[in-house]
Amino acid sequence: MTSERFTTGDRVRVREEEKQGHVRTPDYVRGKLGRVDSVLGEFGNPESLAYGGSGLPEKPLYKVGFRQTDLWQGYAGTESDTLYVDIYGHWLEPEEGE
Amino acid sequence: MSEDRGHSHEHPHEAAGPGGESGWYARRTRAIEALLVEKGVLTRDDVRGQISYVESRSPENGARLVARAWVDEEFKRLLLSDTKAAASEMGLDASGPVQFVVVENTPEVHNLIVCTLCSCYPRAILGRPPDWYKSFNYRSRAVSEPRAVMREFGLELPEDIEVAVHDSSADIRYMVLPMRPPDTEGMGEEDLSRLVTRDALVGVSVPRFEGARA
Numbered sequence: 628m629t630s631e632r633f634t635t636g637d638r639v640r641v642r643e644e645e646k647q648g649h650v651r652t653p654d655y656v657r658g659k660l661g662r663v664d665s666v667l668g669e670f671g672n673p674e675s676l677a678y679g680g681s682g683l684p685e686k687p688l689y690k691v692g693f694r695q696t697d698l699w700q701g702y703a704g705t706e707s708d709t710l711y712v713d714i715y716g717h718w719l720e721p722e723e724g725e
Numbered sequence: 726m727s728e729d730r731g732h733s734h735e736h737p738h739e740a741a742g743p744g745g746e747s748g749w750y751a752r753r754t755r756a757i758e759a760l761l762v763e764k765g766v767l768t769r770d771d772v773r774g775q776i777s778y779v780e781s782r783s784p785e786n787g788a789r790l791v792a793r794a795w796v797d798e799e800f801k802r803l804l805l806s807d808t809k810a811a812a813s814e815m816g817l818d819a820s821g822p823v824q825f826v827v828v829e830n831t832p833e834v835h836n837l838i839v840c841t842l843c844s845c846y847p848r849a850i851l852g853r854p855p856d857w858y859k860s861f862n863y864r865s866r867a868v869s870e871p872r873a874v875m876r877e878f879g880l881e882l883p884e885d886i887e888v889a890v891h892d893s894s895a896d897i898r899y900m901v902l903p904m905r906p907p908d909t910e911g912m913g914e915e916d917l918s919r920l921v922t923r924d925a926l927v928g929v930s931v932p933r934f935e936g937a938r939a
Contacts, residue, residue, distance in 0.1 A: 651842060651894050651895045652894075653841050653842065653892060653894055655841075655868065655869075667824070667826075667895075667896070667897055668824065668896075670895070670896040673895070673896075688895055688896060688897070690897075695888075695890075698868075698869075699869050699870075702869075702870075703870055703872060703873065704870075704871070704872050704888060705884050705885075705887065705888075707887040708871070708872075708887060708888045708889075708890075709887060709888075709889045709890070710868055710889075710890045710892065711889060711890065711891045711892065712892045712894060713892070713893065713894060713895035713896070713897050714895070715895065
């Protein structure tokens with residue numbers, strides 16, 4: 628699984644993977660389409676750090692915005708309501724990668 | 726202070742949390758701590774130091790940062806772009822591996838913070854999160870029905886305001902910069918900071934000024 632690089636404004640899809648253990652990508656956004664809001668920096672990979680690993684190589688972290696109406700059926704709010712989740716690069720793929 | 730590094734299960738401080746001193750989690754935590762000390766991974770002083778560090782943090786720190794940002798535009802820009810530098814300018818040491826992002830409420834956007842995976846919270850500034858922040862109820866509903874959650878906290882937002890929820894499930898800790906309430910033009914920084922509650926820093930509430938003109 629390679630780490631993709633993205634920039635602000637990119638349309639991305641969260642990988643739909645079943646991975647057990649210490650994973651920071653919430654279930655409810657897996658497989659969902661979002662947009663990169665900002666690039667947050669490089670951080671040790673929590674999936675390695677949690678088990679005494681080095682966390683290396685560091686992974687880019689992105690703030691990804693999702694439309695709430697895309698996430699929840701019957702969402703009680705407005706079209707413009709947004710949910711942001713911080714997601715590591717290796718959990719994202721370009722939208723057209725489908 | 727010299728510490729007994731031997732295999733002692735005596736404990737120098739009170740265990741807290743569900744189940745109390747003799748509960749399963751407290752005993753498990755003490756066993757793990759004793760093992761870590763025995764193996765030289767950390768010392769009792771490290772543990773005590775960390776407890777003091779967290780205990781010395783409180784929502785008043787966040788309130789001071791917000792009040793300063795309300796009266797000083799340049800400080801506000803710093804708070805939004807480099808939170809650690811802004812904290813340091815106010816004598817607050819928020820250095821450490823965790824990064825902070827402050828999100829600003831505007832007439833168009835209201836921000837709400839949650840950590841669905843556990844209880845990520847800007848502890849280095851605000852101290853320990855409230856119990857409700859860690860509850861399954863808040864963590865699941867803040868993402869899926871934020872408006873209903875805020876309504877339960879007494880905050881009804883009009884439809885033309887966008888609700889932006891931030892799920893801080895990775896390496897960033899979030900804090901909200903609320904809007905300055907109306908009719909507070911004459912108030913000084915210290916009085917303003919008293920209007921800023923912990924709940925407003927999470928986004929389930931907004932600062933209100935009782936003396937506001939109707």
